Amino acid sequence: MQKISLKKIDLDVFSETLSNGLKVYIVPKKEVNNIYATFTTDFGSNDIEFIPNGKQDYIKVPLGITHFLEHKMFEQEDGTDAFNFFGERGSDANANTNNIKTTYLFSGPNFFEDNINFLLDYVQSPYFTDENVEKEKGIIIQEMKMYQDDPYSKLYDAILDATFINNKTKYPIIGTEESVNSITKEDLYDCYNTFYHPSNMVLVITGNVDPEEVIKIVSANQDNKKFKKEQKIDIKEYDEPNEVAIKKKVISANINLPKVSITYKINLKNIKNIPIRKKLLYLSILFDVKFGVTSLINEQMREQKILSSGIDVSSVDADSHILFILMGETNKETEFLDAIKKEMLDLNIIESELERKKKTIISSMIYMSDSITRINHKVIGDYIKYGNIIENNYDEVKSLNYEELNDFIKQLDTSNYTIVVEDK
Template structure:
């Protein structure tokens, strides 16, 4: 067992790779009544083309299948539901699928070890039949229709569709009604057997618990046949050009004020580990300096009546794709975009404020340290960063080393008009 210590945070993480390939992490939090566990697979909605385990030819599966698979994992061979058992144990459980990851989690104040055993057990017990797959299609179709009626969801995904020409981040995580109705139990088993492979998964546990018992319960609950496990998964993603697909997308919804997402596509991709974490930190600081409430740009837009309090910005980053999005409400969203682009060009010519850089950096450090009071944040962040080959405990060392010059260089590299799109949802 390996022990990773961060003296600044005064936190430690225990790590062990099980014989079957599962990465197990445990962070003790003495005095915390709540405990948290998250079991995740490095598999999300972007993984549409791959070579299944035991085969030698690439296949393409239906869009939305990772999310569909997550839904189906709760149905058990005995007719029970995994959520029901969690409920009887008095714990709160959930699951989610995003572009790159599927995760199953629970938080508990009691019955933790029994709940951990149950979590591992049901995630390694798939049960798909023609009947239960058909039944699920109707449920997920309703969910998709609900999202299709949500202006927030549409303004965001239209922004991604405008930025990306080929990359599957432009595809809705849940797929379409047409695509999910083509999913079969055989296709689900192929995806499950390939990606729900412990060598492609990680477990993170956090709380006031005994490390030896956490590892022991995890080992006993794992029942995979080690000899049948594939160590490497061949995945294929379409080549993505640097250019955006379209500069503007407008859709009409029954709303009172237009909503917008302004996206900047990032072409500095294909990196992982500490290099990727540094890029994320640098860009987060830059985005904060430019767009946070209280910034000059925000105040100018607000005083002109072009935005309201529903204004914000963020940077989203994975190994193979990344983008920044500025979102808000405005009666003149195109004017907002125009002013933002002018402001960015002015900042490139005249330079950013070094004092603002130091303030923003200091605030980011404080926010990060405070987040370690949340076991949900610790679990979710640690496991998602693990799949990017990042140790989140490296965050403070890297952010302290970030220079003002890096921020100015990143401004010139990332915020370019040619890679900028706008998605607008306006009143019917």
């Protein structure tokens, strides 16, 4: 078992790769009662064109299948209900799917051995039938409608659609009514057999556990099962242009005040001489200083009654590009957009702002280290994105400097953006 210590936040991360390729990470935290465990496959809603395990040609599966599969994993051949199983042990179970991964999880202070064995067992025993696939469609379409009734979620989907051309982040994770209705059990097995091999998965346990004990239980569980030979996964790659798909789009929703958004599509690959994570940090600091709650433009727009509650700043890391979404609820669309575009012409900030933001990022890391859920999410995020755990986040933040930031700004291209307006 390997051990790495995360600097400044008093956490040790233990890891081991099992013989079937499953990567296991454990972050013990003895002062808490609870245990949070996640089992994640490197399979997200973007992975819809790939060569299935045991076959030779690319297939294209329906949109939303990753999320559909996540729902169906809870169905067991012997009728055991996963929620009941965890419920009986006073634990919560859940699962979630995003563009790049699917995660199954439980959280609960007791019955760890039962729970972890069951988590591994139910995710590793698919049971899809024509009937149970059909039954799920109604539930998923209700979930879809719930999102469509949420004006923020509707706007977000429209922004991704307007921004991307080939990147699959363009499409809603849940799929469309038509694509969901077209899903078959064969599609589900193709996805399952390709992406749910232990070597494509990671198990992360945070909380009141003993690492040695965890590895013993997990190894015994995995040694009892047979898996197909590990196979390299071939997912079709797409070139994503820097341009946006649609420059302006207006959508309608049941709202009383329009939501106006401008989204910058940024390609960081063209920026030279700065490591990727530092680029991401500079970019987020820049947008935070320029448009966040401490920005001058935010204050000015409120004083000029363009906005009442300020600019909402969020970002999406879609691998090929980073999106920064600036959204305001306003009746003054032109004034809002003009002010932002004008601010974007000069991205320089003063050094003390950089230093203050560095302090807040380091403080956030300490807050994060107090929560077993957030620690767990950091480990999954690092592993899925970088293939290992980033142990020197603290040093990275500390090393950000004004000179490098200015070099970053010089190289940054912010000419590609899309405007999406949501109105009645």
